[in-house]
Amino acid sequence: MxxxxxxxxxxxxxxxxxxxxxxxxxxxxxxxxxxxxxxxxxxxxxxxxxxxxxxxxxxxxxxxxxxxxxAGYAPVFRERGVGSPEMGIVREAIDRILAAHNPYPAVVVDVAWDLVAANAAAEAFFGGIAPELKGERPNVLRMTLHPEGMAANLVNLAEVRAHLVHRLRRHAESSGEPRLAELLEELMSYEYPGVELNVAHVPGPGDILLPLRVRVGERVLSMFTTIATFGSPLDVTVSELAIETLWPADAETAAAFR
The missing domain is CATH 1.10.260.40 (lambda repressor-like DNA-binding domains)
Known part of the structure; x- marks a missing residue:
């Protein structure tokens, strides 16, 4: 070769x-x-x-x-583990952000959307999914879209799936990360009997963001997400970390989390 x-x-x-x-x-x-x-x-x-x-x-x-x-030169960007001593300031920032976001869920993921850290609210939020999806290194997109994961309780599954698949496809193309292409193929293979997936989401007159609507018991929790990354990273690990925070999209959801 x-x-x-x-x-x-x-x-x-x-x-x-x-x-x-x-x-x-x-x-x-x-x-x-x-x-x-x-x-x-x-x-x-x-x-x-x-x-x-x-x-x-x-x-x-x-x-x-x-x-x-x-090109014949030594690599210059180090790849330190999140737990290494040099990453102390990064861990402190992550811990503060996660803790401050309670009682709403927040997670930290790597370039392949594998879970790196989560706050207490996120651990409870993902608590009801199949145990085999929460192995040593759970994948947030897999936990969200797997038929035995959160997808079973997603009221607007078709819209959320379309958004996440599109975002993952763009991420795979722009990053050159082969694990993302493999994950995309896996997510695309999931089947949801009785769910029409080829339905475009048409915003209503009051819509601002596409919410994640999850049925929990008698309630339907409605949330939207924001994603933050570290500015000007010089370490491979830090450059690939993203912090995703979930926010209530209505007063009822906010009250339920509180």
Whole structure:
């Protein structure tokens, strides 16, 4: 099997971002001819050029390391575990955000939507799903859309599924993360007897956000989500973390959580 070259990776990310050689050259302040030479292997990039081009193409840090290695340089972005001593300030920020969001659910996920951390409200929120979906590293999208997960109680399953599948597909395309493509294929294979999935959501006159409407006993809880990431990360792990918080979409849901 041929080793991946810097030129192949550069071309792949340029095409993924739908950027021409001319446009990339303008942004990176080099000629389109030089970009072409880099992609064909006729020119070898400096380390600074690898860093600049990957920055302009918004290549994820994990893949920037791959581009550096392919160009003959050592990777520069470390990948520390969340539990490592150097990550203390990150853990403190996560813990504060999760705790402050109680009594509403909040979770931290990695690039593949595997659960990294959750607050007490989220643990209770996911408490009723099948135990086999909550293994050593539960996946939030799997727990949400699996027929034996939250999907069994989602009142607006078709709309929520369509939104999450679309978001995951875009995330898989933009990140180049193979685990996301595998997860997307799995989610698309789920079957929901009696549920019409090919129904477009038409907003009503009072709609502002697409809510997640979950039946819990006699109640239907209605929530929307926000997602936050760390600004200017220089660590692979930190760059791939996202904090998703759920908020009540109506007064009844807020009162139920309180």
């Amino acid at each position: 041929r080793e991946e070259s810097f030129g192949d990776l550069l071309r792949s990310w340029r095409q993924r971002r739908r950027v021409s050689q001319l446009d990339l050259g303008i942004e990176a302040e080099v000629s389109a001819r030089h970009i072409s030479f880099l992609e064909t292997g006729r020119a070898r990039p400096s380390r600074d050029m690898v860093m600049k081009l990957s920055e302009e193409l918004e290549v994820p840090l994990r893949h920037r390391n791959r581009m550096l290695i392919a």
